[in-house]
Amino acid sequence: MSSFSFQNVRAIVVDFPWNSPILAFGVLAICLLAATNLITRISYKVISSSRDRVKTPPTVPYTIPFIGHAVGFGLDPASFFMRLNIWLRHQQTFCLKVMGTDIYFVNGRKNLSQIWKYRGASITSPGVPAFFIDRVFGMAKYAVKAYELDDSGTNALPDLRSNVAPHNRLDHLTHVGFAKLLSGDGLAGLYGRWAEDFATRLQNLNIGEDWVEDADIMEYWAHPLVSALNKALAGPLLEVIDQDFTRDFLKFLPYVPPLMKGFPRWWIPEGYRLRTRLTKTVQQWQRIARACFKESDIDGDGDSDPWWGCKAVRERQAFLGRVDNWDHDAVASSDFGLIWGANQNVHWAAVWTVVEVFKDESLLARVREELQDANFGSNFDIDKLLSLPLLNSIYAEVMRLRVEVQHVLYSKHEDIRINEWRFPKQRIVIVPAGPAHLDEDFWNSRDGKYPVDTFWADRFLVYPKDPFSGPSKKNLTSVDVGDDRGRPKYKESGIASSFIPYGYVDNCPLVEEIRLLNYMY
Known part of the structure; x- marks a missing residue:
């Protein structure tokens, strides 16, 4: 039996068309894929472990040249990033190769705190809206060009390097x-x-x-x-x-x-x-x-x-x-x-707010009591509505937990420098809110009673004489807060690097609309 098997194997080897161009192409393709994977793995390891004072974020290893991570990123991004986060572990800045394009990602409180302070360049640009309005809304190429040429920025005074009319x-x-x-x-x-x-x-x-x-x-x-x-x-x-x-x-x-x-x-x-x-x-x-x-x-x-x-x-x-x-x-x-x-996001936040409030009878009673105490009367006061602490806290918790957003940064004229990381100019940098919003090391959970992946209506409230209240673990306060009736105060200050539902708040005119429509619904 063994002799018969050996003869069969020998015949296959002898008769195999080793000179076939298909075989040669297949072997070459396998070698190319293997080499690409090996080279990108080595590059990732070298950059991520480097002690250089300034470095470009490492590119996550991939196998298929040019295509890179496009398949997983495009078809099932949720599963793709779930697997990627497990593989990356503590790497908070990285790059994905998508159809020949480098897309950078940045996470971590240390990095985000620097982004909010960054003044080295205009880190928003119509390069991103141009990309979006072209692909999503089908604007004609000749019109998109106006977005691409505008490098003047959002401020009243244009960037000094811009010549846009x-x-x-x-x-x-x-x-x-x-x-x-x-x-x-x-x-x-x-x-x-x-x-x-x-x-x-x-x-x-x-x-x-x-x-x-x-x-x-x-x-x-x-x-x-x-x-x-x-x-x-x-x-x-x-x-x-x-x-x-x-x-x-x-x-x-x-x-x-x-x-x-x-x-x-x-x-x-x-x-x-x-x-x-x-x-x-x-x-x-x-x-x-x-x-x-x-x-x-x-x-x-x-x-x-x-x-x-x-x-x-x-x-x-x-x-x-x-x-x-x-x-x-x-x-x-x-x-x-x-x-x-x-x-975008307005109505989904509103519906989630209703779901969370109405599934908890005690929370529903508290919301109704707060609205009744506000005593709006016949003249509805928008500013008063937007100042109610419990409603503010519920809304913020919904935005933290239920609304996933990706913030896009882009520098037209110069590289963006965040701590030791250098993000090349005219490249997309994405700041996903999810990792920051679910950071167990930052968010107060009352010693695990209210985990970060669950809804807690009081997470953003600071109560008088309660040192364990407030959104952050590390900034718990025992200072006497609240009004003359001992009611809590809504607190959002001091958490900008971990709570980013709108990205740059000063540049997001949607904030008040989302809050108002959310409350009124």
């Missing part, structure tokens, strides 16, 4: 416009219209006395929430033109990540179809608004009108219309992005 300062102009919409009278008007319309939609849900099980509470509430906010922001025409606009918009949202990663049309045809349909509706809305709007249509508050929706959107048409080489289609793509941005 004032009317082409897209980063600054859109940021200021968004800030006007979501602060002061703009926010009050947006809230008033949203609250009125949302209340009407709630009444039309026909909720009866009997318990009815629904498969997805997010899906159940998303339509009235999104529809009401879109109407408050852009007026009623979107749903007049297409009654399925909100439905299609919600269907489109899950396609944003694969579109951002550059998935082709043949891979996600439904995502591209929905984007085209939504964009056409936005274009038609704006054609009608341009033809029909008159100054006399503006409401007595000086803000809302039935064509454009609000003053901020009207003003966008003016300054975006002056950008070089932009046409009405380019403006529509930008405003599609505005609609998406206004809805």
Whole structure:
């Protein structure tokens, strides 16, 4: 039997086509993959263990040249990063190779504290919005160029190294416009219209006395929430033109990540179809608004009108219309992005807040008591609502635990230096909030009674004469705090490197909108 087997093996070896080009290609491919894996592993080890005072974050080892980590990162990022975090252990800065592009990641309180203090360069740039609005919202390449050329920054005074004309300062102009919409009278008007319309939609849900099980509470509430906010922001025409606009918009949202990663049309045809349909509706809305709007249509508050929706959107048409080489289609793509941005994370945080409050009867009673004590009366006070400590703490805990965000940094002119790490200019740097928000070494858990991966409504509250209250383990206080009735105070100061739901708070005009709509829901 052994002799027979040996003869068979010998015959296979002798007769095998060793000169076959297919075999040669296969062997070469295996050698290339093995060499790539070995070289990247050695490089990672050398850089991560280096004691150099300044170094570029190490690239995580990969096997396939050029493609790198694109498959895992693109198809199943949650599982990919779960496995990656186990492999990385304590490495807090690293680089992924995705289709030939270097994407850097940074974690850790030590590093994040330096990011917030960094003043060496403008670390936000339209390079990122250009990438996003091109891939996700399908803006024409000629219009995207205006974003790519704008290196002036968001500040009122442009970067000294920039030669961009004032009317082409897209980063600054859109940021200021968004800030006007979501602060002061703009926010009050947006809230008033949203609250009125949302209340009407709630009444039309026909909720009866009997318990009815629904498969997805997010899906159940998303339509009235999104529809009401879109109407408050852009007026009623979107749903007049297409009654399925909100439905299609919600269907489109899950396609944003694969579109951002550059998935082709043949891979996600439904995502591209929905984007085209939504964009056409936005274009038609704006054609009608341009033809029909008159100054006399503006409401007595000086803000809302039935064509454009609000003053901020009207003003966008003016300054975006002056950008070089932009046409009405380019403006529509930008405003599609505005609609998406206004809805991003707002409603999911609101629904999670309701879920957490209503599943705990004692917490629900406390919230109702706080609202009753506020004594709003007939004149609703937004500032008073936003100052309620328990509601603030619940909201912050929802943002910490339930809303995962990735903050993107980008420097146009020079490298970003964070401690010993150097992030090359014109490269994307991502700061994921998740690791910071679940840092067991930082967050107060009352000696494990309220683990960081569970909801605790009081995590951000500091109680009088309670040295074990407050969000941080290391900053527990015994100072007498609270008001004259001994009630707790909401505390968010001193935790900027571990609580980053908005990234750079000064640069995020969405903060007040998210809080307000969250509380009112």
